[in-house]
Amino acid sequence: MRPDRLPDVVTDSQEETDSEADGGDGAGPEFPVDAFYDLLAERERPVLTATEVARALDCPHAVAEDALAALVDAGRVERQAVEADPVVWYPTDWKETQGRERVVVFPNRREIVVDQPSQFTRAQLSTFARLEDVNGDRGYRYVVREDDVWRAPQESFDDLQRSMRQALGGRYDALEEWAEGQWERARKFRLYTHEEGYVVLAAASADLLGNVAEHHLEDGVLRARIDDTEAWVAEDRTAEVKRTLYEAGYPVLDERTLERGDDLPVELRLQLRGYQNDWVKRFVSTGSGVLVGPPGSGKTVAAMGIMAAIEGETLILVPSRELATQWREELVANTSLAEAQVGEYHGGAKEVRPVTIATYQTAGMDRHRHIFEDRRWGLIIYDEVHHIPAPISRRSAQLQTKHRLGLSASPIREDDKEDEIYTLIGPPVGTDWEALFEAGYVAEPEVEVRFVPWASDLHENEYATANGHERRMAAATNPAKAAEIEAIRRDHVGEKTLIFVEYIDQGDRLADELGLPFVSGETPHARRRTLFEEFRTGPRDALIVSRVGDEGIDLPGAEVAIAASGLGGSRRQGAQRAGRTMRPVGKARMYVLATRGTKEEEFARQRTRHLAAKGVRVRERDSAAWSFENGEATAVEGADADGGDGAA
Template identity: 60%
Template structure:
């Protein structure tokens, strides 16, 4: 964004690294007799000492793979080899001794080769009295603007500067983005970590495909890392559930030792009816969810190959042609019969779900967070399928209709007195919209629905409570396209995201903040009066754009609505009034809405061109992605401005929320709003 003279600002070129919450320790590993499984290492703490050790590990861990034998010809020191040493060392200014160690040659050879490169100006050379001679790229900018990959194999971390779209797309298939730094060209860096669950759900047919993807982006092969990935891949294919020809469910282990040492140690006796063989056991069907959860926590996700019920037949066909990636989602789901569609808002998860309902062809229960979403689902079903109004019912506080396709709110479905909703029909498919938002009562009820096809929809299937294993085991693994792929194909436009650090302009407000503590401080920072002025400024810069202003607190929402002369929609707004305002916004009759959390989850506002997040930064990363996602659509540019009070915890919260978008390939820049 360009800042005018009336609102001066300075761009920050780097984002201060903030440590992520400590990783959950990996599940304990059981040793088996005929195929010993090696314990994974705990993730490092990330302090400087570990970084220094790991930087050494990055080059030394697997020297045996690339060792240069004494009788081999000495390989010359080229500029490309110098860059290899830079990558391994993790810094761009090196001594001849460091280069020699990294390239596995003697120091004299390294020094001579580096001197030759320095003479051609490909390298810079600096000789400081009392210090060793150091070498660095002749054009530091050349190194800064090209892709560099540094690997820390013992921690399974990968640092990439200026990654290409290809590299980011490959890494997204087997690694988790932990952090990003920088915003301007030459300063952008990404930190990835490969976790066990990333390997378990990697979208590859076999291990060799996965290893091939890893090798395609790393500077060389790392034996220790590949051994760990191989072990995790095998773990994901060690247990499976299948339906016996006599119509009961069997748990099968890959070998006798796994059944004896892993299953026996982690499964309760009452979950198994009887052993069938040394590698198979007849299981209690009502305990299938508990079995899957226990083995997942032990480090062994279960493949579910059971014959699931299709329910009463549903006469329905999809009337909208699916995009290629949506069709891939549906085909993957039909093969697995469970899973969570993961994609940015605007990618058509609901349309893909309608296609899935038609493909399954059984009566369907759809669970949603709000009545507004129930209305939207009804409209989507009628628009994209052959269903008519008599085929679709809603079950919530406003009305209670059971139909071949029934849409219910989580709140109502979680109540014991409405248990008949689950039991009254032979559902063939359960759809969990905004799957990351499922409340505990529905999770526990879902344990009884394991015999059904189960489909979740989510932009980001990660719960801040750490219960993603519940999503994985009770619904299914993630299914989805890489966001970069959708951006590149033009199906969804990448928004411009900016964190704007707003100073205190009111001394009295600043003084109250300084004297406050705890939760009150957070609220005062969120309600910084300067944010009203900043919101006005941003709207004045984009007078033709339809804008959403998100707030956490009702008082602030009302104050902003008055200042901006815009309607305020909150949980206290009557259902009919909400729908009227949303429709006015869609039709362009009003161009600005101030919304509370009611706008975070799935509300269909596809034409928003500007999102201003005025408060709510203490919420989850998923919430940040949802709010930014309200601007994602197939055409036109959209902007997201996140307002954080400078010098408060909001700075860290803003960076944490936006990392979720950076993980999906969205560029995030930062600006200090001028005093």
């Protein structure tokens, strides 16, 4: 067990009300605080339940509660209820004297509550559990679900088991047995290529093929039985097989030998970091997968390393023309590919080359699909792979290729369709964010949620009487935010700053108030490229950007990110925006502005929760109050009311 970890486990018997009769007259054995500490040390846990004390003292449950209550009255012990579970008891001076994280595990409910978790613990937990709640008083609450185990990035169950024990600080048989069952469940079906060239679905048993696969799949998907456990899959319906069985609770291993693409020798002129080399080796061994790592960790460079390892003609799919141009420049500068070997295919160019960079929208259109289908690709790269579940983007998952590679800092979607990313592209391959922070490859961002007061009673009243979109707009465009942005910029004089907005009107208004250019989807491409280049090269230190700045645009000088609205955006966008500041040197800061007393407060917490799960520390604080006269903002409170380091 790690020396800085004191785990707790609550079993079924502890979760239920103690069945012993109270009995007696309330008198019972003495329970001095030293005995309380001794019992903690014996159990190797930071908290105790009254049930455990009753068993240790061999007394009724009510008597143990009275003894514990006496310690509370004496100020030596504190108590706290955990959700619907029994009260837990812990020493009053625990936080001051121990200064360490505490882990409480509920194995039968597959829940984990962690107080003061380290980055290591949060990063480890994120590989097999989902962060459900963050509260400054109760800490972090995680839930382990079936699909969390199905898509865990570990290569074997032994590796997953090791990660669980490291994160939880001990062994929990009930939880591990359940996780092992889910791990095996995710390997009950596989797709492989028959020696005669067609695709076969193989089940672990005849019962699974008949009662699960044939029961859930539509007629015609399986063309014919080969034997009791294998069936011939109809051409071009493999994605349907994977998606349908996943929804039925059975992920499918894809071990097909796809058609070999045309050869294309590629040499990478950059030196890969250790973890990037590991990404390349793991991808080559599996043949498909999604590279998951924080912005700034070099996923594009690793993708070029994969291109060099595979040496096949490559199609790169991106969400925007700006990213297509950026990819082309990176490839020509950092590989042996000549300019004539790299083409772009989108609304502004129509070049099909050995390496072709196209937008999802163009590749998904019927009139263009045959152009990509006629090519024998050795590799398809899906940049910002979270786009794949969208109707027009998912068509590209049907394109024939030997290898599929997805790239994303945060492969999550607000419509909960992130599961389709892994079923259509491949399993996750990546490195914990925390590991890159610790190694110094990526600067960990400091994320701060600032709650901004209303500029005036008039603005607050307008919000109260508005509905729907108008209500969201009123909170987002609160004039006090412009003053707060100026205050933040005064604290970061000379630092490159990106200000993100959700609405065009909001961006236009801030551009006028702050005297800064606003880049949106309506900005002409030439103007957009000029502004981004000015930001990269030095003369411009601040930009206001809409969602065009969220995905992959390389602005390496960014040191400060300000999300002007805590309501709009998504968890993924929160990670991307914080990621604009994740660089190998210097400090990285992100501010999320939310109007106090509106739905932006809770939405800001929800959107930053994903960052907290990745090991990023998030704090909250109140902004200054602002007074507005003749269009001028004046702070009416001195220092900001600091909300402390409560995690958002």
